[in-house]
Amino acid sequence: MRIAVASSGLGHVTRGIEAWAADLAHALHGRGMSVVLFKGGGKAEKPYERVVRCLQRGSPRTARLLRVIPRRFFWRVGLGSPIDTEQTTFALSLLAQLRREAIDLVHVQDALVALIVQRARRLGLVRTLTILGHGTNEPNSFLKNIAYLHHLAPHHLEEARKAGVWRPTWTAIPNFIDTDVFRPGRADALRAELGIPRDGLVLLTSAAIKRDHKRVDYLLDEFGQLLKTNPGLPAWLVVAGGLEPDTEELIEQGRKTLGDRVRFLVRYPRDRMPELYRLADVFALCSLREMMPIALIEATASGLPCLVHRHPVCQWIVGPGGESIDMSVSGSLAAALKTLLDDANRRRTCGEQARQHCRESFSQDQVVDQIVDYYQFVLRNAQMPRATETVIAGTGAELRQEIQSGVPLRKR
Numbered sequence: 001m002r003i004a005v006a007s008s009g010l011g012h013v014t015r016g017i018e019a020w021a022a023d024l025a026h027a028l029h030g031r032g033m034s035v036v037l038f039k040g041g042g043k044a045e046k047p048y049e050r051v052v053r054c055l056q057r058g059s060p061r062t063a064r065l066l067r068v069i070p071r072r073f074f075w076r077v078g079l080g081s082p083i084d085t086e087q088t089t090f091a092l093s094l095l096a097q098l099r100r101e102a103i104d105l106v107h108v109q110d111a112l113v114a115l116i117v118q119r120a121r122r123l124g125l126v127r128t129l130t131i132l133g134h135g136t137n138e139p140n141s142f143l144k145n146i147a148y149l150h151h152l153a154p155h156h157l158e159e160a161r162k163a164g165v166w167r168p169t170w171t172a173i174p175n176f177i178d179t180d181v182f183r184p185g186r187a188d189a190l191r192a193e194l195g196i197p198r199d200g201l202v203l204l205t206s207a208a209i210k211r212d213h214k215r216v217d218y219l220l221d222e223f224g225q226l227l228k229t230n231p232g233l234p235a236w237l238v239v240a241g242g243l244e245p246d247t248e249e250l251i252e253q254g255r256k257t258l259g260d261r262v263r264f265l266v267r268y269p270r271d272r273m274p275e276l277y278r279l280a281d282v283f284a285l286c287s288l289r290e291m292m293p294i295a296l297i298e299a300t301a302s303g304l305p306c307l308v309h310r311h312p313v314c315q316w317i318v319g320p321g322g323e324s325i326d327m328s329v330s331g332s333l334a335a336a337l338k339t340l341l342d343d344a345n346r347r348r349t350c351g352e353q354a355r356q357h358c359r360e361s362f363s364q365d366q367v368v369d370q371i372v373d374y375y376q377f378v379l380r381n382a383q384m385p386r387a388t389e390t391v392i393a394g395t396g397a398e399l400r401q402e403i404q405s406g407v408p409l410r411k412r
Contacts, residue, residue, distance in 0.1 A: 002034045003375060004098065004106040004128070008090035008113060011042025012056055014242035014267045015208060016294040017109045017135050020175060022270070023294075024107065025049075027176070027368050036101050040090050050097060054090035057082035084112060091116035098128045105375055107150070109135040114146060129382050131374070135291045140165045148378050150371075152292030155312040169381055171374050176367035177297045179359050184303030184351065187279040190272075194238070194263050196279075201235045201341050204280035204304070206273070206295035207287070209251070209266065210244035215286040215327070217250060222286075222333035224257045229334070235341060240265040240276060277302035281347060282340055286327055290314055300358040305350030307336050319361070321354020 005028070007021035025037035029048050037049045044051050055062040062085050091113040098106060098117070106128050108114050114132035121128060131148045134156060140163045143149060149170040151157040157172040188198055196202060203223065207214040216239060223237045237258060243266050254262045268276065277283070283299035284307040290296075296317045299306055306322030308314035315324045323340070325332045340347055 001375060001379065002036075002102055002104045003028060004036045004038055004101065004103040006038040006052075006090075006094060006106055006108045006110070006113060008040035008052075008054055008086050008110050009057070010037075010039035011051065012040065012058070014270070016175075019270060019294050020109060020133070020135065023176070023178075024368075024371070027178075027364055028372075031368070031372075033372075036103065038094055038097060038106075040086065050101075052090055052093045052097060054087075054093055055085050057086040062086065087112035088116065095120050095126055098126045103128045105129045105131065105378060107131045107133060107371075107375075109133040111136055111138050111142065115142075118147060129378055131378060137289070137291055150374065153313045153316060155316065156291065169378070171377075173370045173374060174362055174367060175292045175294050175297060176364045177294075177301045177358065177362050178364045179301045179355070182274050182277060182298050182301035184355065185278040187275045190275050190279050194279075195260075196236050196238075196263070197234065199234065201233070201282075202238055202280045203235065203282050203284055203337060203341075204238045204240070204277065204299075205284050205286070206240045206276075206298070207285060207293075208244050209239060209241040209247040209264065211246055211250070213287050213289075214241070215288070216241075217253065218327065219284065219286045219333070220250065220254045220257060220262070222331070222337070223262070225331060225334040226337055227258065227261060230338060233338075233341065235261065237262045238265065238276070238280065239263070240268045240273075243267055273298065274302070277304060280304055282307065282337065283322075284308070284333065284337070285314065286333065288328060292317070297358055297362045300354040301362075303351040303355040305340060305347050306354060307333060307340070317362075318354065319357035321350050321352075321357050323350075 005021050005025040007018050009015065010018040010021050025035050025048060028035040035048055038052050039049060040052055040054050041056060055065065062082050066082065066085065087110045106117060111132060114130050117128060118130045120126050129148065131150050132146045133150045133152065135152055140160065144165040147169055151170065151172040152174055154172045157170065160166045191198055205219055209216050211217045227233065247266060251264045254264065277299060283304040285293060285296055288309050289311055290313050292313060296306065296314065300318060300321050306318045308318055308322065308324050309327040310324040323336055325336050327333055
């Protein structure tokens with residue numbers, strides 16, 4: 001069994017999806033499995049890594065291309081936005097490498113990459129099977145076209161069942177974490193580096209620094225409200241995450257309203273993240289809906305009490321190790337945070353429960369066991385005379401006609 005993990009953003013984008021790809025390939029390689037990690041940027045730093053050239057979402061070349069092509073037509077072939085252009089060009093370049101490396105199965109969280117490789121197999125261009133890890137909240141109208149789908153939480157699989165798009169070849173397996181790397185402790189040297197007192201109380205969030213979805217603006221407002229109503233509270237906010245179009249505006253907003261009480265760490269190095277979690281006293285994630293945020297299991301593994309929105313996935317991840325509140329309401333996070341920061345014993349108890357729950361539910365060995373089992377299931381299923389992917393695919397001639405007629409791969 002020769003496995004590939006692929007991510008068009010890995011090497012130039014800092015998000016949970018890219019971290020998932022790197023961590024999964026590393027874990028599979030550590031088990032002695034034959035694995036290749038295909039990445040859309042950076043350098044091949046490990047023996048199992050390969051760089052796939054593509055038009056990256058933030059590159060000037062991509063911007064120039066999208067300025068000159070008529071998007072009314074080109075979204076039909078995967079060139080309607082920067083991220084679609086990146087995934088489409090990555091997938092087309094990836095096909096040759098999948099053949100060259102004799103890959104049996106590729107596991108991705110890039111939805112458009114999964115669809116293109118799946119269609120290429122049906123056309124006979126590659127023999128590689130494709131699993132889509134559903135980490136980007138694609139609509140059911142898109143998901144129903146995917147033969148092998150890996151939901152990241154039971155809640156999402158159940159939602160698919162209720163919507164009538166569930167397939168027997170789909171599964172639900174969570175993200176995982178190495179609890180030996182992400183563990184409780186102190187990070188006094190990092191506090192000194194960031195200019196935060198040893199006894200200061202630190203609220204940490206790790207998320208793309210943007211308004212949409214991650215709601216960093218809400219976090220800044222709530223922390224500002226906390227400091228305004230409790231001027232003597234020795235609290236600091238640390239925001240670590242990837243660069244987004246509105247990141248600079250949010251940084252300006254944060255520094256204007258919070259002054260010296262906020263630190264922004266843009267594209268903070270992945271290898272320093274375990275230390276960053278040990279810097280904090282509390283972790284908060286302000287998104288109202290999530291697929292399976294890696295940052296949240298990193299926080300629980302690090303023994304941090306967590307404040308999250310009242311959403312089934314976030315509640316499932318945190319378990320007894322924090323509190324779920326209605327973050328659609330102004331003031332709710334500020335109030336919950338004040339209560340938690342005032343009670344060191346409660347923080348300690350929640351942190352211990354968070355780590356225990358994480359070790360029982362999301363530890364690397366047990367989750368990777370489930371992933372490998374699913375790989376074996378997919379390969380067995382594809383060898384059956386009436387494999388599900390063949391049933392839903394249509395004939396190769398139909399697919400060629402579909403592609404030539406310009407039917408959209410996906411309309412965003």
